[in-house]
Amino acid sequence: MKTLELPQTDLTASDVIVGLMRINDMSDEDIRSLYTASRDAGVTMFDHAAIYGGWHGCEERFGAAVTLSASERADIQLQTKVGIRQGYFDFSYDHIMSSVEESLTALRTDYIDVLLLHRPDALVEPEEVAKAFDELHAAGKVHHFGVSNHTPGQVELLKKSVTRPLAFNQVQLSITHANVITQGLAANMGGLDQSIDRDNDILNYSRLHDITPQAWSPFQKGFFDGVFLGDREHYAELNDVLEELASAHGVTPTGIAVAWITRHPAHFQVVLGTTNPQRVRDSAAGSDVVLTREEWYRVLTAAGHTVP
Secondary structure (H helix, E strand, O other): OOEEEOOOOOOEEEOEEEEOOOOOOOOHHHHHHHHHHHHHOOOOEEEOOOOOOOOOHHHHHHHHHOOOOHHHHHHOEEEEEEOEEOOEEOOOHHHHHHHHHHHHHHHOOOOEEEEEEOOOOOOOOHHHHHHHHHHHHHOOOEEEEEEEOOOHHHHHHHHOOOOOOEEEEEEEOOOOOOHHHHHHHOOOOOOOHHHOOOOOOHHHHHHHOOOEEEEEOOOEOOOOOOEOOOOHHHHHHHHHHHHHHHHHHOOOHHHHHHHHHHOOOOOOEEEEOOOOHHHHHHHHHHHOOOOOHHHHHHHHHHOOOOOO
């Protein structure tokens, strides 16, 4: 699996991340099997959030099931997110500080490698975020910071006060939910829905400012509409192309779906949501595939996107 030297950080991490939002009801043995399969496949980074599994539920399950030696802890990166509460968002100083302390306890670790602000808080006060980030970093409790689902303007507002680098932005991206990429292909084409800029050019902003984009829901058709892999009712052509390329490159269609994202020069990390060890292995194998331009665009158009 490819690894990335992540800009604005001292981290070198896998370009496939295993997200752990669905482990709350898994047994300790199954969680350990998922973790072991991930590590054996080359995954170094694991993604959590305070809200997953109830309040810190998935973090607690991971911390209880996976015992990390000091050397193993140093070899991986734990990422978690803060800011979503029941029915509202909260980037207040008090909430950030208390949530991080609870994450540290749940994960049974002394530090978090990456902390993301989970969803934009309309009531954000950047100076409160800055104070929390500075104190957490100075105490060695959080090493690096970023955001999730934020527009460039929202990042710029945070940077008014936040001095710690905002090195990540986790956004939804799959072959079929690819507006962060496809809008730019259709710019200035009136009447074409694809040309509508719905995110204020997150992708180019990230590339210009050395922000690593992370792609969540990499196999979703849309917004939690199910996966496109194997869906021949709605995506027959796409699945045909994925299967053909999978055979040509010696991987699975899952691997090609990952390779399509990692081929982009923005150097995405792909955040898996699976609890299936084989899906992790298939995804990791896709990380090593480099699609040609022709292959990449062929997948794009098979998914129904327009190349003018």
